[in-house]
Amino acid sequence: VHETTWVERIGAQTTLRAGVELGIGDDAAVLSAPAPQVLTEDLLVEGVHFRRETTDAASLGHKALAASISDVAAMGAVPVAAVVGLVVPPDGGPDIGELYAGMEALAAEHAMTIAGGDLSKGPVTVLAVCVLGATPHGRAPLTRAGALPGDLVCVTGPLGGSEAGRLILERPELAPAPPVADALRAAHLRPAPRVADGLALAAAGAHALMDCSDGLALDLQRLAVASGCRAVLELEAVPRAPGADEVAAAAGRDPLEHAAGSGEDYELIAALPADRLDEAERLLERPLVVVGRFEEASPGLRLLRDGAPSEITTPGWVHDL
C-alpha cells in the first residue's frame, strides 16, 4: 500500500482535540499549547523492546504512546499532541490500522491528539513517538532534581507487573491463575500512564517526580543523583503487583529484586515532604506507598533489606550501545 494512502487512512481515524488546530497531512501539525511545554520522545524497536509474537498491533500502538505520555506525566504535565514515526518492515509488520487504533484509543482517554508523523520502510518495526505536553495554570514542570533530605520516597502503585506479564507471554507455563495472569499481561501490553497522579503529586507539593520505566532501583538512583542527595530504598516495602512474586519465583528470580529491578511499569516515583503525604493521598484518592526516604549523604542509592544493607544484581533496564 502506498505511503500516501496510509497517511490518509491514519488521518481519517484520528480526532483533533483541544490544543491542536491542524493535524495529520501538512508539513507540520499546528498546536496552541500554553507555556511552559514539555517535549519527549521514546523509541520502541522490534526485537529490542518488543517481539511481534507476543505483542499485538493495537497493544504495540498503545504501549508506544503510553511510554511517552508517562514521561509527560512524570513532569506533572498533561499530554496535548503526539507525532509518530513508524518504520514498516518488508513483510508489512503489525497491522498499521490496528496499531494506530490502539494509539488513538489511548489518546482519546487522555483527550490528546495524534497530530502527525512520518512513515518509512525499514528492516524491522520501529516506533518513535514524540509527545508535547503542558502544565496546568502555567505551573513549572516538576523535574528529577528537587528532592531534599528528609523527603519520603513514594511510589504510586505496584511494580514488577509488566515484567511478570512479559515473562508469562514468553513462557506461558509460568502463568498463575487466569484473572491474575490476565492482569499481568495487561500490565505489560497496555500500561496506564499516571497523568492524573502526576498532576496530584505536583499540586500536593512534591519536590521531584519521575517515572520508573527503567526499574525503581535504577530510576530512583538517577533521581537521587539529579537531586544531589542519597535515596534509601527499603526493598521489602516495594509494592508488588498481584502474582508478580509468584511469577518471579517460578522464573528463579528473587521477588523483591524483580519488583525493584524490572522496567516498564510506568508508576511514578515522587520525593514528597512528609507533611504533604496526607494532602497527596487526598488528591490522588488512594494511598501512596512509602518505600524509603532521602538523606543528606553522597548522591546515590542505598538499598536496605529488612534493615540491612543489600544489593541487587540487575538494577534495571539500560542499553549497551
Added chain:
Amino acid sequence: VHETTWVERIGAQTTLRAGVELGIGDDAAVLSAPAPQVLTEDLLVEGVHFRRETTDAASLGHKALAASISDVAAMGAVPVAAVVGLVVPPDGGPDIGELYAGMEALAAEHAMTIAGGDLSKGPVTVLAVCVLGATPHGRAPLTRAGALPGDLVCVTGPLGGSEAGRLILERPELAPAPPVADALRAAHLRPAPRVADGLALAAAGAHALMDCSDGLALDLQRLAVASGCRAVLELEAVPRAPGADEVAAAAGRDPLEHAAGSGEDYELIAALPADRLDEAERLLERPLVVVGRFEEASPGLRLLRDGAPSEITTPGWVHDL
C-alpha cells in the same frame, strides 16, 4: 559504551538556547514557546534514506535535523527545539559524537536547541527527529491549503542538486569538475533548510507554503490538491542546480524531469499572489523563480513542456509500504 554515558556526553555537547528551559537529562525537555506552535517528525533509515558508505556521521546528523527544520520553515515558523530518537546498530553505527556534532552545528545556526530524545539498540541506524517551532508575532502558520486560482507558483531556489549529489556519491565517474561536484555533494549531505525564506514569504502574504522535499512535481500536486485548485507547472522554467543537468544527462535521465522529480532539495514552494512578488523578493533579498500558476480546475497538477502537455515518469519520492 553505556547508554547513560552517551546521554551525558550528548548533553555536554549541546547548548540550551532561547525558548528552552531544560534540555537533555530529565523525563522530558521543558520549553516556553509562544502559541501557535508547529510540531513535526521525520525519519531517516539506513539503507532507505541514506547509505553509510556515502554519508559521514556529521552530515547524517545535519541532514536528519535539516529535514525536520525544513518542515517547520514550510509553515512560516522558526525552529525552537528538537528531540532526537537514535537507533544504533550492533557495530556501533556512525560515530555518535560526530553525528550529534553535525546536528548541534545546524541547531546553532538556527538558534535552536537539541533538547532531548532517546537511544536504543536496533538492526540499522534510524534517526527520528522531532522539531517544535513557533511563528513570530503569533502569526498563524502557513499551510498547504491556501492557494487560490491566479496565484503564482514560486520556488526559492534551484532543484535537482541533492539527487545529482547522491548520484555522484554513488557513481563518482558521473561527477562534473570539482567545484561544481563539491556543491552538488554538499546539496545532498548538508542541505540548508529555508527558514528565513519561509518567514519572508509568510510576511509577504503568500497564500500557501510547503517544502519540496519529495520532489517539486509530487509536492506541488499535493499543495494543489490540498488547496482545491489546479497547479500548472512549466517544466522548462524549473530552476536547476549548476551541474545537475550534466549529471542527470550522464545518468541517462532527462534533466527537466530530474529537476522536477527528485527529492531532498528542501527549497520552498509558495502560492503567491502576483501583486506580492515584488514585496516577497524584497524581503527575501533575492529573486524567486516563477514556475507556473494556479488555476480554477479540478484539483491536481498539469505539466507543460514548452507550452505542450507533458508527463514525467518519476514524479517524486514516496514509499510503498
